[in-house]
Amino acid sequence: AAKPGTAGLPFSPIDPVGRYVDDFTVPDGYRWQPIIRWGDPLFSSVPAFDFEGQTAAAQAGQFGYNNDYLDIIADPSGKTGVLVTNHEYVNPEIMFAPTSDPDELRERSEIFKAAMGMAVVELKRGRVGDPWTYVVDGKRNRRVTVETTFELTGPAAGSDLVKTTADPEGRWVKGTLGNCAGGTTPWGTVLSGEENFNGYFAWAADTPEQARYSNRSTTSTETGWERYDERFDAHDPGYVNEPNRFGYIVEIDPSDPTSTPLKHTAMGRFKHEGANVTIAEDGRVVAYMGDDERNDYLYKFVSKGRYTAATSTSARKKNMRLLSEGDLFVAKFSGNSPAGEITGAGDTPNDGAFDGTGRWIALTRNGESVVPGMTTAQVLVYTRLAADLVGATKMDRPEDVEPSPLTGKVYLALTNNSNRGITVPVDETNPITGNRYGHVVELTETSGQAGETFGWSILLLCGDPAVTGYTYFAGFPKELVSPISCPDNVAFDSEGNLWISTDGQPSTIGYNDGLFRVPLEGDQRGNVQQFLSVPREAETCGPVIHDREGLVFVAVQHPGENGAVGAQTSLFPDYVAAHSGDRVAAPRPSVVQVWQG
Numbered sequence: 001a002a003k004p005g006t007a008g009l010p011f012s013p014i015d016p017v018g019r020y021v022d023d024f025t026v027p028d029g030y031r032w033q034p035i036i037r038w039g040d041p042l043f044s045s046v047p048a049f050d051f052e053g054q055t056a057a058a059q060a061g062q063f064g065y066n067n068d069y070l071d072i073i074a075d076p077s078g079k080t081g082v083l084v085t086n087h088e089y090v091n092p093e094i095m096f097a098p099t100s101d102p103d104e105l106r107e108r109s110e111i112f113k114a115a116m117g118m119a120v121v122e123l124k125r126g127r128v129g130d131p132w133t134y135v136v137d138g139k140r141n142r143r144v145t146v147e148t149t150f151e152l153t154g155p156a157a158g159s160d161l162v163k164t165t166a167d168p169e170g171r172w173v174k175g176t177l178g179n180c181a182g183g184t185t186p187w188g189t190v191l192s193g194e195e196n197f198n199g200y201f202a203w204a205a206d207t208p209e210q211a212r213y214s215n216r217s218t219t220s221t222e223t224g225w226e227r228y229d230e231r232f233d234a235h236d237p238g239y240v241n242e243p244n245r246f247g248y249i250v251e252i253d254p255s256d257p258t259s260t261p262l263k264h265t266a267m268g269r270f271k272h273e274g275a276n277v278t279i280a281e282d283g284r285v286v287a288y289m290g291d292d293e294r295n296d297y298l299y300k301f302v303s304k305g306r307y308t309a310a311t312s313t314s315a316r317k318k319n320m321r322l323l324s325e326g327d328l329f330v331a332k333f334s335g336n337s338p339a340g341e342i343t344g345a346g347d348t349p350n351d352g353a354f355d356g357t358g359r360w361i362a363l364t365r366n367g368e369s370v371v372p373g374m375t376t377a378q379v380l381v382y383t384r385l386a387a388d389l390v391g392a393t394k395m396d397r398p399e400d401v402e403p404s405p406l407t408g409k410v411y412l413a414l415t416n417n418s419n420r421g422i423t424v425p426v427d428e429t430n431p432i433t434g435n436r437y438g439h440v441v442e443l444t445e446t447s448g449q450a451g452e453t454f455g456w457s458i459l460l461l462c463g464d465p466a467v468t469g470y471t472y473f474a475g476f477p478k479e480l481v482s483p484i485s486c487p488d489n490v491a492f493d494s495e496g497n498l499w500i501s502t503d504g505q506p507s508t509i510g511y512n513d514g515l516f517r518v519p520l521e522g523d524q525r526g527n528v529q530q531f532l533s534v535p536r537e538a539e540t541c542g543p544v545i546h547d548r549e550g551l552v553f554v555a556v557q558h559p560g561e562n563g564a565v566g567a568q569t570s571l572f573p574d575y576v577a578a579h580s581g582d583r584v585a586a587p588r589p590s591v592v593q594v595w596q597g
C-alpha cells in the first residue's frame with residue numbers, strides 16, 4: 001500500500017509497463033495530455049505540421065524534434081508563463097518516408113538543422129493550477145536552431161583554438177548541438193548542455209585532443225551536413241577547430257527573444273549532460289555538471305562574481321555574466337572501505353555502505369590554468385585531457401547532477417557503464433562490474449557549497465530487485481519498491497523528494513522508461529515509486545514537478561525510435577492509424593502534462 005504522496009500529488013505507484021506497450025501510463029486518478037508536439041507551429045505564419053510536406057522554413061518556426069530538458073516557468077500572475085526545452089537530436093528513419101532524391105536529401109539536411117536546438121513557447125491558462133495551453137504568436141516564442149548565432153564567453157573565447165575561416169575572431173558560433181539536460185538559473189535564464197556534438201562532424205581524430213572527444217575518424221554523418229556545409233567537415237583546414245566550438249554549457253534568456261544566447265567556455269568543454277546551479281553561502285554561483293561518457297568525470301564550476309537577487313534588467317544582465325568568469329573543478333572520490341571488499345558483484349562492504357570522502361581538484365584558479373603543461377584555453381577547450389592529468393575519478397556515465405534546493409546535497413545520476421571492471425577497475429563509488437542498471441550517488445559538501453571537500457554515499461543501486469540481488473534502495477525494503485534502471489534526469493518537488501527519469505529500461509529490465517519519486521528523508525527514504533511510464537522506445541526527459549499545483553510535466557523523447565515509416569512501433573501521442581487514406585502518421589516527440597482529474 002502506498003503512503004500518502006507529496007502534497008498535491010498523492011499517488012499509488014503504477015505497475016511497470018512492458019517494453020512493447022505503446023501507451024503513456026499514469027496513476028489512477030490522473031490524466032495526461034500533450035502541451036505541444038513536434039511540428040506544432042509557434043507562429044501563425046507557419047504551416048501546421050504536415051508529415052509529407054515538411055520544409056526547413058516551416059520547421060524553423062515549428063516545435064522541434066526530440067525534446068529533452070524542460071522547464072515550465074510561470075510568470076508572477078501564475079496564468080501565463082513560458083515552456084523552455086532542448087531539441088537534442090533527430091530520428092531520420094521515422095521523420096520521413098524513405099527517399100533517394102538528391103534535392104530532397106539536401107532539404108532534409110536543412111530540416112534537421114531547424115529541428116534541433118531549443119524552443120521557448122509562451123503558455124497560458126484560466127486559473128492557477130489548471131493545465132497549460134501553448135500560445136501561437138506568443139511574444140516570447142522563439143526557435144534556436146543550428147543556424148542561430150551564439151556568443152562565446154570566458155577565457156577561451158577569442159583563442160586560436162576556436163577560430164575558423166568563417167569566424168576569425170573566435171567569438172561567434174553558429175548553432176548549438178546535442179542539447180541534452182539543463183537547468184534553470186535563479187536569475188531566470190536556462191542552461192543547456194551540448195552533449196553528443198561529435199556525431200555531427202566528419203571528424204578528424206588525428207591528434208590526442210581530437211581523439212579524446214571522438215575516438216575515430218569519420219567521413220560522413222547521419223544528418224549529411226558535411227556534404228553541404230563545409231564547417232561540418234573537420235578535415236577541412238579552415239574548419240578543423242569547428243568542433244572545438246561545441247561541447248559547452250549554453251545560456252539563453254527566455255524573456256527576450258532577440259537576445260544572443262551565450263556559450264560559456266569557463267565551464268569547460270566535454271559531453272555536457274547539463275548544468276544545475278545553486279548559490280553558495282557567500283553569494284557565488286556553483287554549477288554541477290556531468291560528462292556523459294563511460295569513464296568520464298563529474299565537474300563543478302564556482303563563479304568569481306556574486307549573484308544579485310534582483311529582477312531588474314541590469315541585474316539580469318550582470319547575472320548573465322556570472323558563468324563567464326570563475327574556476328572549474330573535477331571530482332576525485334575516495335572510498336573508505338578496503339579495495340578488496342569491492343568485489344564488483346555488489347556485495348556490501350563490511351562497514352555497511354559504499355561511501356567515503358572526496359575532493360574537488362582545481363583545473364583553473366583565479367580563472368587561470370593550474371594544470372601543468374596546459375594553457376588556460378587548452379584546459380577549457382580540452383577539458384577532458386586536463387582532468388585526465390590531475391587524476392580525477394572515472395565514473396559510470398555522469399548524467400544529470402542537481403543540488404537539492406532544500407538541503408544543498410547533490411544527487412548524481414550514473415546511468416550505466418558496460419566498461420566498468422573491464423577497461424577500468426571497480427571502485428567504491430562505481431562498484432558494479434559492467435554496471436548495467438546504473439546508480440545514484442548522494443554528495444554532501446563538507447566545506448561549504450563552493451568548497452573543495454565532500455562526503456558521499458551510494459543512494460541507489462538500480463535494477464529490478466526481483467531479478468538482481470545486489471540492488472539497494474538506501475536501506476528501504478527492496479521488495480516494496482518499483483524496479484528502476486538507467487537513471488538519467490533528476491528533479492525535486494517542493495518537499496525535497498527526488499524524482500528520477502530513466503533512459504534504457506527496455507533493454508535492461510524489459511520495461512518502458514518512466515518517472516519515479518524517491519523520498520530522501522525519514523522512514524520512506526529510498527522508497528522508489530513509479531509515477532508514470534512513457535510509450536514504446538521513448539525516453540523520459542526533463543521532469544518538472546509542480547506538486548503544489550498537482551502538475552507533473554515530462555518531455556517524451558524519441559517514441560518509436562526503432563521503427564520505420566510504414567512499420568511504426570509507436571504512434572504516440574495521437575494514435576491515429578499509420579496509413580489512413582493517403583495520410584501517413586509518425587510518432588511525435590511531445591511535452592506532456594499530467595494532472596488529477
Ligand code: FEO
Nearest residue numbers: 180195273292399
Ligand atoms: Fe542525452 Fe546523457 O543523455
Ligand code: CA
Nearest residue numbers: 336337353355
Ligand atoms: Ca564504505
Ligand code: CA
Nearest residue numbers: 180181399488
Ligand atoms: Ca540525458
Ligand code: CA
Nearest residue numbers: 399415488503
Ligand atoms: Ca541518457
